[in-house]
Amino acid sequence: MPARTADAPHGDGLLRVGSIGPLVLETGGELPDVRLAFETWGRLNEDGSNAVLVQHALTGSSHVARGDAEEEGWWDSLVGPGRTVDTDRYFVVSVNMLGGCYGSTGPACLAPDGTPWGARFPFVTIRDAVRAESLLADQLGIGRWHSVLGGSMGGARALEWALMFPERVERCAVIACSAASSAEQIAFAQAQLQAIRLDPAYRGGDYYDGPHPEAGLGVARRIAHITYRAEQELEARFGRAEQDAERPLGSVLPADRGRYQVESYLDHQADKLVDRFDANSYVILTEALMSHDAARGRGSLEDALGAAASEFFIAAVDTDRLYFPWQSQRLAAALPGDVPVHLISSPVGHDAFLTQIHQLDDQLRAAFYSR
Numbered sequence: 001m002p003a004r005t006a007d008a009p010h011g012d013g014l015l016r017v018g019s020i021g022p023l024v025l026e027t028g029g030e031l032p033d034v035r036l037a038f039e040t041w042g043r044l045n046e047d048g049s050n051a052v053l054v055q056h057a058l059t060g061s062s063h064v065a066r067g068d069a070e071e072e073g074w075w076d077s078l079v080g081p082g083r084t085v086d087t088d089r090y091f092v093v094s095v096n097m098l099g100g101c102y103g104s105t106g107p108a109c110l111a112p113d114g115t116p117w118g119a120r121f122p123f124v125t126i127r128d129a130v131r132a133e134s135l136l137a138d139q140l141g142i143g144r145w146h147s148v149l150g151g152s153m154g155g156a157r158a159l160e161w162a163l164m165f166p167e168r169v170e171r172c173a174v175i176a177c178s179a180a181s182s183a184e185q186i187a188f189a190q191a192q193l194q195a196i197r198l199d200p201a202y203r204g205g206d207y208y209d210g211p212h213p214e215a216g217l218g219v220a221r222r223i224a225h226i227t228y229r230a231e232q233e234l235e236a237r238f239g240r241a242e243q244d245a246e247r248p249l250g251s252v253l254p255a256d257r258g259r260y261q262v263e264s265y266l267d268h269q270a271d272k273l274v275d276r277f278d279a280n281s282y283v284i285l286t287e288a289l290m291s292h293d294a295a296r297g298r299g300s301l302e303d304a305l306g307a308a309a310s311e312f313f314i315a316a317v318d319t320d321r322l323y324f325p326w327q328s329q330r331l332a333a334a335l336p337g338d339v340p341v342h343l344i345s346s347p348v349g350h351d352a353f354l355t356q357i358h359q360l361d362d363q364l365r366a367a368f369y370s371r
Contacts, residue, residue, distance in 0.1 A: 012041040012087065013067015017103055020135040029122025032112055036136050037096040037103025038062055041079065042087040044141065051142045052085055053133070054094045055150025055157040057354075058224075058285055059277055061102045062094040077358045084361045084369055090146065097157070098132045099124045099284035107280035108208065119205030124284055125291040126153075130160045134168070147368050149173035149313070151353035152323070153285070156181075156292040159331075163294060166309040171368050173313040175360070176320055176344075176353035178327035179301055179334065180293035185322065188227055189286050192220035196279050205280050217279040218270035225269045230319040230349030238262040294331075305334040313367050315342040315360055317352040 010016075015037055023034045039062045044051060054064045054075065065073035065080045065087070079085045079092055096102040099121070107121035137145075148169050150158040155177025162172040181189075199216025201207055238261040242248055246258025259267070298304035312335050316328035325343065332339040344359045346352035 011068035055154030101278035195219035
């Protein structure tokens with residue numbers, strides 16, 4: 001019997017869960033019954049030509065835009081009625097990535113023995129996630145995407161869609177992402193993973209019956225968030241200002257000193273993530289992003305990308321110090337034809353792909369959404 005997609009709810013921006021059955025993973029692991037949580041906006045037309053897939057970043061979710069629930073989405077300025085990706089015209093789909101903690105099968109889910117997967121959850125690559133999404137697309141009746149787009153880790157998934165299923169992706173937008181995770185990106189990621197794994201509460205990943213490794217996850221988020229913002233933004237916002245009445249130089253012992261404002265900011269970002277995210281999922285998704293390499297097993301980068309059949313839209317953030325603009329330029333240069341790199345200009349850094357995406361409205365409309 002084929003796997004079934006959940007029938008309800010069907011409203012815009014409401015979470016649904018579909019079962020795609022067993023999935024054999026790239027490195028040899030297997031998941032016996034994969035479920036993917038997803039949201040949709042708009043309606044699929046009769047010939048299925050208006051489907052758009054929007055891919056989320058590392059700790060993002062499928063909630064791209066407002067819908068019937070009216071909860072704010074992370075790309076509201078780009079996706080919605082009358083927006084660049086107009087949900088009155090397009091059927092927009094967003095899927096919570098395999099291994100995450102927003103409803104898709106992940107390490108906090110129950111394994112066949114009735115206990116959480118925890119440390120037993122297998123290694124997942126970006127390609128595994130895309131293969132799972134392709135099975136969900138089959139169930140939704142989507143044979144070919146009008147466009148697939150995403151930023152950061154979402155850009156890695158978008159690119160792999162175009163390379164793994166070239167016949168199914170007409171257009172592909174890769175924003176603030178590279179063709180492969182670089183040594184520096186892997187180094188930052190490894191420091192985050194060690195912060196989690198060295199937390200005594202982590203217990204090798206089997207912590208669901210006790211305290212969660214909140215301290216380690218918080219440190220991981222602090223490291224990551226520094227790479228998401230630019231030095232000039234942090235300096236302009238915080239400089240060396242003290243946090244309220246706290247005095248960074250006001251104690252004899254280091255442990256008793258007060259905080260600078262930038263420290264308080266990082267503490268706040270850490271607390272927010274700890275409240276909403278699972279540490280094991282952070283590990284699984286971070287390692288998946290570390291695995292990202294468009295050329296792996298496909299020859300040179302030019303060989304790997306030269307066979308791509310999609311129209312491409314490549315964009316970078318001019319102050320990004322996680323995914324440097326030159327990395328987007330290298331990706332574009334290896335693609336067939338003359339592919340320009342569009343720039344978001346912002347002092348914010350990497351996160352401008354979220355907060356300043358409106359800067360690409362005209363270019364995206366002209367390239368993908370005016371037809």
